[in-house]
Structure formats: C-alpha cells, structure tokens
Amino acid sequence: MSGRHGVPGGATSAARGIIARAARSMMHQADEVAGEAAESAAARTARRIPQGFTxxxxxxxxxxxxxxxxxxxxxxxxxxxxxxxxxxxxxxxxxxxxxxxxxxxxxxxxxxxxxxxxxxxxxxxxxxxxxxxxxxxxxxxxxxxxxxxxxxxxxxxxxxxxxxxxxxxxxxxxxxxxxxxxx
Incomplete structure (x- = not known):
C-alpha cells in the first residue's frame, strides 16, 4: 500500500518520526539556550551582592x-x-x-x-x-x-x-x- 504521492505508508510515518525527533531536539536546544540566558541574568543580579554576603x-x-x-x-x-x-x-x-x-x-x-x-x-x-x-x-x-x-x-x-x-x-x-x- 502506498501513501500519499506514491510513498509507501511506512516511509511516511518514518519521515514523521524523523521530523518529530528533530523538532523535539530543536525545542530542547531552545530550552537550554533560554535556561543559560536566565542563569546569566541571575548571575548578573546576584553580583549586586558579593559572594558570601547576605x-x-x-x-x-x-x-x-x-x-x-x-x-x-x-x-x-x-x-x-x-x-x-x-x-x-x-x-x-x-x-x-x-x-x-x-x-x-x-x-x-x-x-x-x-x-x-x-x-x-x-x-x-x-x-x-x-x-x-x-x-x-x-x-x-x-x-x-x-x-x-x-x-x-x-x-x-x-x-x-x-x-x-x-x-x-x-x-x-x-x-x-x-x-x-x-x-
């Protein structure tokens, strides 16, 4: 059985799986970048009070x-x-x-x-x-x-x-x- 545009059904689901993994990977990388940016901002804020001080x-x-x-x-x-x-x-x-x-x-x-x-x-x-x-x-x-x-x-x-x-x-x-x- 072939899927849309003559591609076998298994190939379409495999392609969707690759795309889904790539999307998850990109979202994970975006989360890491956002997390690093937040940590950097927190570090800058924390430096307003020197290390070891309340x-x-x-x-x-x-x-x-x-x-x-x-x-x-x-x-x-x-x-x-x-x-x-x-x-x-x-x-x-x-x-x-x-x-x-x-x-x-x-x-x-x-x-x-x-x-x-x-x-x-x-x-x-x-x-x-x-x-x-x-x-x-x-x-x-x-x-x-x-x-x-x-x-x-x-x-x-x-x-x-x-x-x-x-x-x-x-x-x-x-x-x-x-x-x-x-x-």
Missing part, C-alpha cells in the same frame, strides 16, 4: 563603608567593592576588597599625609612609596592605626570575612574592575 550583611557593610569614609575624612571618590567576591570566584577564606577611587590631586594629597607618619629612610616608608608610585595604592595600613580601628569598628563587624580597604589612584595599576558601587 543582602542584610551587604546593606550594613555598605553603610559602614560610607560612614568610615566620612569619619576618616577621606576625600570624595568612587567607593566600590572589587576582587574575587565581586567576580564570584571567592574561596571560603577570601577577603572582601573595598576601594575608594580618587583623582590624582586627592590621591597624592592623601599619600603625602600618610607618608608624613613614616620616618625617612625606614623600610616602612620605602614600602609605602613603592605602593604609591608603582600601584597607585594606599592600603589601610598606610592610612594609619586610627583609620584601621575605625574600619574595624564600622565595617569589619558586619561581615565574616577579612576586609581589605585601599585608596586607589584613578587610572592606576589597580583601577580595574569589575566594581560594585557601595551606595
């Missing part, structure tokens, strides 16, 4: 970071989180990196004030100068013990991670993202 911890931490900037008398600039917790590649022992990114004038003014606390000819001063000149960076340590105590009081208490705070020169070696604003 929304509540992040809100309190961001508030503490802004308060630290004000109370320490740090200049205006972009206050951001960066590093592995923002990228989503942190290990359980990874710290949270926070930076205040400032222009050249603010950076070098703050660097001069920080260097004034380090006696000339000391290893401390040489280390600070290297960070300033090579990296465009002032670490918490460079900002002084009062700053470190303030940071511990206002930022560290809100998270179970070590906090690394730096002032970075805009355009310097470490002024590269991704960054997550702390506002």
């Amino acid at each position: 929304e509540r911890q992040w809100t309190r931490f961001a508030r503490g970071a802004r308060q630290t900037q004000r109370q320490a008398g740090l200049p205006d600039g972009d206050l951001v989180a960066h590093g592995s917790r923002v990228c989503g590649s942190a290990r359980t022992d990874s710290d949270i990196d926070v930076a205040l990114i400032v222009d050249d004038d603010a950076f070098f003014d703050l660097a001069e004030r920080s260097l004034a606390r380090a006696p000339a000819g000391t290893r401390l001063r040489r280390t600070m100068l290297r960070r300033i000149n090579e990296n465009g960076q002032l670490a918490s340590f460079d900002l002084g013990t009062d700053f470190t105590a303030l940071r511990r009081q206002l930022m560290d208490v809100h998270v179970p991670h070590k906090v690394q705070f730096s002032v970075l020169r805009r355009g310097g070696k470490f002024d590269n993202g991704p960054f997550l604003p702390l506002d």
Whole structure:
C-alpha cells in the first residue's frame, strides 16, 4: 500500500518520526539556550551582592563603608567593592576588597599625609612609596592605626570575612574592575 504521492505508508510515518525527533531536539536546544540566558541574568543580579554576603550583611557593610569614609575624612571618590567576591570566584577564606577611587590631586594629597607618619629612610616608608608610585595604592595600613580601628569598628563587624580597604589612584595599576558601587 502506498501513501500519499506514491510513498509507501511506512516511509511516511518514518519521515514523521524523523521530523518529530528533530523538532523535539530543536525545542530542547531552545530550552537550554533560554535556561543559560536566565542563569546569566541571575548571575548578573546576584553580583549586586558579593559572594558570601547576605543582602542584610551587604546593606550594613555598605553603610559602614560610607560612614568610615566620612569619619576618616577621606576625600570624595568612587567607593566600590572589587576582587574575587565581586567576580564570584571567592574561596571560603577570601577577603572582601573595598576601594575608594580618587583623582590624582586627592590621591597624592592623601599619600603625602600618610607618608608624613613614616620616618625617612625606614623600610616602612620605602614600602609605602613603592605602593604609591608603582600601584597607585594606599592600603589601610598606610592610612594609619586610627583609620584601621575605625574600619574595624564600622565595617569589619558586619561581615565574616577579612576586609581589605585601599585608596586607589584613578587610572592606576589597580583601577580595574569589575566594581560594585557601595551606595
């Protein structure tokens, strides 16, 4: 018995089976692409809160970071989180990196004030100068013990991670993202 257009009946059902399998395969691939797009969107949304933080911890931490900037008398600039917790590649022992990114004038003014606390000819001063000149960076340590105590009081208490705070020169070696604003 032949089917429509002279094709045997079995061949028509075989063709329908091939077409049905191809359609199912295409639908499965479309579902995978849609799923990947949804996962990507979820990952972007999730990055608004760094890895290892709850929304509540992040809100309190961001508030503490802004308060630290004000109370320490740090200049205006972009206050951001960066590093592995923002990228989503942190290990359980990874710290949270926070930076205040400032222009050249603010950076070098703050660097001069920080260097004034380090006696000339000391290893401390040489280390600070290297960070300033090579990296465009002032670490918490460079900002002084009062700053470190303030940071511990206002930022560290809100998270179970070590906090690394730096002032970075805009355009310097470490002024590269991704960054997550702390506002």
